[in-house]
Amino acid sequence: MIIYKKNVNYLLIDGTSYLYRAYYAFLKFKNNFNKPCGAIYGMLNMLRSMLLKYPYSNIVVIFDSPQKTFRNELFIPYKKNRPKMPNDLKEQILPIHHIIKHIGIPIISIPHVEADDIIGTLATKLYKKKYFILISTNDKDLAQLVNIHIHVLIGTSNIVLDESKVKKKYGIIPKLIPDLLGLMGDNSDNIPGVPTVGKKTALILLKTFGSLENIYNNIEKIPKCLIKKAKTIYNNLHTYKKLAFLSQKLATxxxxxxxxxxxxxxxxxxPCTTEISNFxxxxxxxxxxxxxxxxxWLKNCK
Structure with missing residues (x-):
């Protein structure tokens, strides 16, 4: 079942993923004082689009915390492959928060907590109250939250993932996405996974055994599976068992x-139109x- 626009009670926006996209999309934008403002423009453009598309929804923007999280403590190399935030992007964060608040949209950012975990907790609380939630993001990890009450909107597109579309896109049901990433890893977050286990092999194992835990409960059957290099896969699963479950935890x-x-x-x-106009x-x-x-500009804003 797809949640239609009029039925979306809450639209949760993954602000961090849009922040970077906006920055690189409008890299050359500058204001009267020759200060960069591309990320500001891009974020506002996205928010206005959402306000127009989902006029009946309560919108919330969630941002990452700049501090380390429990995942960095579990696995020091977590996200270490990512470049540091550019200084001219850092300069735009406070103005972005300022204007979003004056538009009337709540912002949530919690020290030492990733935006994904805030979104996961908030979406879960809301769906337990029978609200319909749409998560707008460019991050594939959030698809694991999809259920009958929670769907994922890919970027600013009109592509909405429900349970059946997640399965079609990723080859597994939403709740098994952490298991998939536990096996194959995730380069974007520097999650290691199990060496030599790629997506194709991981999907075969999950379809055969049902979960990461059940793969290990039946590990002696793997050499008999009809997969390439079954013996190597079996040996690596044995050797890197702790890494597999650590990777699953990082991806959850x-x-x-x-x-x-x-x-x-x-x-x-x-909205405070005077402040918005000055901005x-x-x-x-x-x-x-x-x-x-x-x-x-704000014709559909509550």
Missing amino acids: IKTDINVNITTKKIKMLP FLHYKFYNWNKLLKQGL
């Missing part, structure tokens, strides 16, 4: 972080300011 989004997030705290507020003028967003004055 938490849905129970200890944080008091109530529906009242994530309720959208009326637009400061960053040379003149066309947007014209639309704002005409009541068109």
